[in-house]
Amino acid sequence: MRTIDGSHGEGGGQILRTALTLSILAEEPVRIENIRANRSHPGLRPQHLTAVRAAAAVCNANLDGDELDSQTVTMVPGGRAQPGTYAFDVAQASVGGSAGSIGLIFQTVLLPLALVDGKSTLTLRGGTHVAWAPSVSYLEHVFLPTVSRMGIQAQIELERWGFYPAGGGEARVRIQGRERALEPIQITTRGDLERVWGIAAVTNLPSHIPQRMANRARNVLAEEGLKAQVEPRRLQGAGPGAGIFLFAEYDNAIAGFTAYGRKGLPANKVADNVCEDLLVFHRAQAPIDPHLADQLILPMAFASGSSQIVATEVTRHLLTNLWVVRQFLEREVWVDEDLDELGRVVMKEEGGGV
Numbered sequence: 001m002r003t004i005d006g007s008h009g010e011g012g013g014q015i016l017r018t019a020l021t022l023s024i025l026a027e028e029p030v031r032i033e034n035i036r037a038n039r040s041h042p043g044l045r046p047q048h049l050t051a052v053r054a055a056a057a058v059c060n061a062n063l064d065g066d067e068l069d070s071q072t073v074t075m076v077p078g079g080r081a082q083p084g085t086y087a088f089d090v091a092q093a094s095v096g097g098s099a100g101s102i103g104l105i106f107q108t109v110l111l112p113l114a115l116v117d118g119k120s121t122l123t124l125r126g127g128t129h130v131a132w133a134p135s136v137s138y139l140e141h142v143f144l145p146t147v148s149r150m151g152i153q154a155q156i157e158l159e160r161w162g163f164y165p166a167g168g169g170e171a172r173v174r175i176q177g178r179e180r181a182l183e184p185i186q187i188t189t190r191g192d193l194e195r196v197w198g199i200a201a202v203t204n205l206p207s208h209i210p211q212r213m214a215n216r217a218r219n220v221l222a223e224e225g226l227k228a229q230v231e232p233r234r235l236q237g238a239g240p241g242a243g244i245f246l247f248a249e250y251d252n253a254i255a256g257f258t259a260y261g262r263k264g265l266p267a268n269k270v271a272d273n274v275c276e277d278l279l280v281f282h283r284a285q286a287p288i289d290p291h292l293a294d295q296l297i298l299p300m301a302f303a304s305g306s307s308q309i310v311a312t313e314v315t316r317h318l319l320t321n322l323w324v325v326r327q328f329l330e331r332e333v334w335v336d337e338d339l340d341e342l343g344r345v346v347m348k349e350e351g352g353g354v
Contacts (some may be wrong), residue, residue: 004327006071007034009320013048014294017108018321020055020075021254021298022328024112026310029076036071040301041091043069046093047100047126047133051108054088068094081109083118083177091167096229099167101133102126102215106156106173111298113175114152115182120175128162129201134291136171137199137245147299150182161203163241163260167326182303185296188310188344190287191251196221196228196278198246200271202261209267210234213244216271223249224279242267244274253287286312286343293345294318301325306348314343
């Protein structure tokens with residue numbers, strides 16, 4: 001049994017999720033200790049507990065420590081992941097419900113189901129657009145189009161928006177698995193900008209709020225010479241929420257940016273925040289945004305040959321994710337953090353995988 005220190009490096013929930021994914025793919029028992037030990041509220045929160053139970057469900061694993069606030073979890077896979085139909089609801093992990101991110105549950109089980117022959121369908125319920133986690137919109141328009149180039153065949157469809165703190169959102173996922181290793185990916189230049197577009201969305205709030213966010217974003221980007229199409233949307237949900245989601249599509253890459261509203265924060269300021277992030281990225285010239293770089297580590301680890309990406313930043317989160325991968329897999333990994341102030345990640349090994 002492999003033992004993983006959940007307090008290593010960045011010390012967040014990503015260590016738990018990556019370890020669970022690798023445990024399934026390696027068909028090896030794993031014990032994760034000190035889970036989120038340095039956080040203000042350590043241990044498993046509802047979204048982490050749901051990810052643990054989802055991982056166990058797809059490989060018929062035995063679990064120990066799967067309860068809220070637990071800082072130690074042991075999982076013994078019952079075999080390979082089994083394609084099928086699954087449903088996971090973050091709200092069921094906590095009395096009174098939860099708006100925990102369903103994107104984190106998706107990330108935990110995607111690769112195990114994508115690397116086994118057969119079709120899988122997932123129904124995920126909870127927070128679809130939550131801070132400090134990949135939104136369903138980001139997964140749909142940035143992450144999945146990028147990893148499709150590696151052979152991952154998956155689609156995620158947003159059925160119902162769920163902002164923090166009410167949650168109540170829903171997404172449907174379809175995965176067509178494959179038995180063979182993924183194709184390597186090379187994204188070192190981004191090419192010309194093709195378009196900038198986005199969505200300014202609210203639930204249970206007046207229609208002028210998304211309109212103001214959309215107008216402000218278009219105007220701010222126009223001042224920098226970027227033409228953007230931003231659609232305002234007013235939707236119904238379990239509770240009030242607001243956010244703006246922008247996407248920059250280049251010849252060779254896609255990047256995504258998010259800003260959420262909150263009580264007392266003007267709509268124009270929300271738009272300013274997301275535009276600032278997009279403009280900083282655009283000026284940096286790298287093809288991969290920091291969030292996508294982190295999310296590509298696991299697919300790169302299961303690709304044959306050599307993969308290489310260049311990101312605007314090598315984050316502590318990314319380095320921690322690489323550390324977890326090294327606990328399970330023998331890969332040659334080179335990280336260069338002094339590439340004209342950008343960051344290059346190279347992962348090599350013929351054959352890939354465990």
